[in-house]
Amino acid sequence: MDILLKQLSNKNVIEKITISGSKSESNRLLILQKLFPELKIENLSDSDDSIHMQHALSTDKTIVDIGHAGTAMRFLTSYFAVNTGRQTVLTGSERMQNRPIEILVNALRDLGADISYEAKEGYPPIRIKGTKLTKEKVLINGNVSSQYISSLLLIASKLEKGLIIELVGEITSVPYIKMTLSLLTQLGIKNSFVGNKIQVYPKHNIEKQTVVVESDWSSASYFYSIVASLKIGSQIQLTAYKESSLQGDSCLAEIYQHFGVFTKFKENSIVLTKEKPTNLNSLELDLVNAPDIAQTIVVSCFLEKIACNLTGLHTLKIKETDRLEALKEELTKLGANISVTDKSLHLEASKEMNSNKSIATYNDHRMAMAFAPLALKVPIQILNAEVVTKSYQKFWDDMKQIGIQIEKI
Numbered sequence: 001m002d003i004l005l006k007q008l009s010n011k012n013v014i015e016k017i018t019i020s021g022s023k024s025e026s027n028r029l030l031i032l033q034k035l036f037p038e039l040k041i042e043n044l045s046d047s048d049d050s051i052h053m054q055h056a057l058s059t060d061k062t063i064v065d066i067g068h069a070g071t072a073m074r075f076l077t078s079y080f081a082v083n084t085g086r087q088t089v090l091t092g093s094e095r096m097q098n099r100p101i102e103i104l105v106n107a108l109r110d111l112g113a114d115i116s117y118e119a120k121e122g123y124p125p126i127r128i129k130g131t132k133l134t135k136e137k138v139l140i141n142g143n144v145s146s147q148y149i150s151s152l153l154l155i156a157s158k159l160e161k162g163l164i165i166e167l168v169g170e171i172t173s174v175p176y177i178k179m180t181l182s183l184l185t186q187l188g189i190k191n192s193f194v195g196n197k198i199q200v201y202p203k204h205n206i207e208k209q210t211v212v213v214e215s216d217w218s219s220a221s222y223f224y225s226i227v228a229s230l231k232i233g234s235q236i237q238l239t240a241y242k243e244s245s246l247q248g249d250s251c252l253a254e255i256y257q258h259f260g261v262f263t264k265f266k267e268n269s270i271v272l273t274k275e276k277p278t279n280l281n282s283l284e285l286d287l288v289n290a291p292d293i294a295q296t297i298v299v300s301c302f303l304e305k306i307a308c309n310l311t312g313l314h315t316l317k318i319k320e321t322d323r324l325e326a327l328k329e330e331l332t333k334l335g336a337n338i339s340v341t342d343k344s345l346h347l348e349a350s351k352e353m354n355s356n357k358s359i360a361t362y363n364d365h366r367m368a369m370a371f372a373p374l375a376l377k378v379p380i381q382i383l384n385a386e387v388v389t390k391s392y393q394k395f396w397d398d399m400k401q402i403g404i405q406i407e408k409i
Contacts, residue, residue: 003385005375006405016237021045021213031154040210047391063089078151081113083130091125104148111135136161146173150180156200157189167196175248217249221296227272228259229376239269248290288312295370307349314343321362365390
């Protein structure tokens with residue numbers, strides 16, 4: 001489905017939006033729920049990724065296809081590795097079969113897992129023969145995707161002696177590692193993270209309990225971008241959020257003050273209000289702990305004619321698409337002067353914006369949603385717009401709610 005987005009009417013926006021539970025928290029909790037049936041989860045993400053995860057955890061088929069769901073691929077690799085007696089072939093979309101899994105597979109093999117490649121070495125599909133893992137210590141590079149590390153942490157308490165993970169070199173995406181550990185702590189699973197060493201102690205059972213998933217901060221980012229371009233006094237309220245969030249992307253609240261967007265926490269929601277922005281010519285950010293909001297921030301800077309230098313983006317090369325190259329390609333269509341390396345992005349302050357351009361989404365949900373706020377300034381076409389369901393089922397409905405006109409083309 002391709003769509004045309006048209007500008008909002010020139011008026012203040014006052015709206016309330018309910019956003020589904022965090023995909024990151026939901027997928028971690030779904031694995032933990034399978035390991036500890038005493039756990040009940042509320043406000044689960046309705047994203048495609050979480051739906052794929054639930055299906056994979058409930059099926060008894062040998063071949064499990066998780067589509068584009070990268071988080072599911074990584075978390076399920078460890079889960080099936082300890083599912084004693086079960087043999088599983090874990091596969092996904094064409095893009096998924098070109099996203100590396102070798103670092104995680106090697107770490108699991110070091111612990112005693114039986115995993116082999118069905119086609120290309122180092123990439124899905126993989127054949128996993130569930131077995132008892134007897135070793136208790138593993139080394140893994142700290143600058144890899146935090147999902148590899150979280151995947152190991154989620155199964156760690158079910159190993160006979162628990163698990164010690166020693167991180168080698170620089171450690172990136174620390175908030176996502178801490179999110180996983182915080183969830184373990186909530187369940188009563190003892191753990192520690194000191195220096196470059198993470199330890200999770202064994203735990204056979206937990207007390208019956210219910211965990212309510214906080215709404216997704218990555219999904220909130222698109223509304224920060226929208227409010228940044230609205231008239232002063234406009235407000236959008238989003239539920240349900242916590243001031244003491246486990247999600248790294250909650251740094252949005254601080255970052256978007258530069259754009260004049262101020263965040264007020266109110267019970268279980270946040271209220272975003274447009275005020276006078278700071279006199280900002282250039283934005284310098286290290287997003288090593290929150291790379292998923294890079295696309296949103298770049299589009300915001302382009303909309304507001306602000307230069308930006310973003311670093312810490314090395315993990316974006318292996319996402320649903322090469323997000324850095326995709327940003328360069330699509331923003332250039334719109335008139336941006338942008339350059340990228342394998343881990344950084346530089347955008348010059350824009351002077352004009354081309355209208356009625358078609359934005360390719362590369363099967364990447366975040367490309368579609370990050371570019372949607374362009375409709376505040378110019379008509380824009382979004383190709384393959386249904387890709388948003390990977391993380392945000394009702395995104396386009398919510399765009400209509402705040403006044404953006406959407407037509408199928």
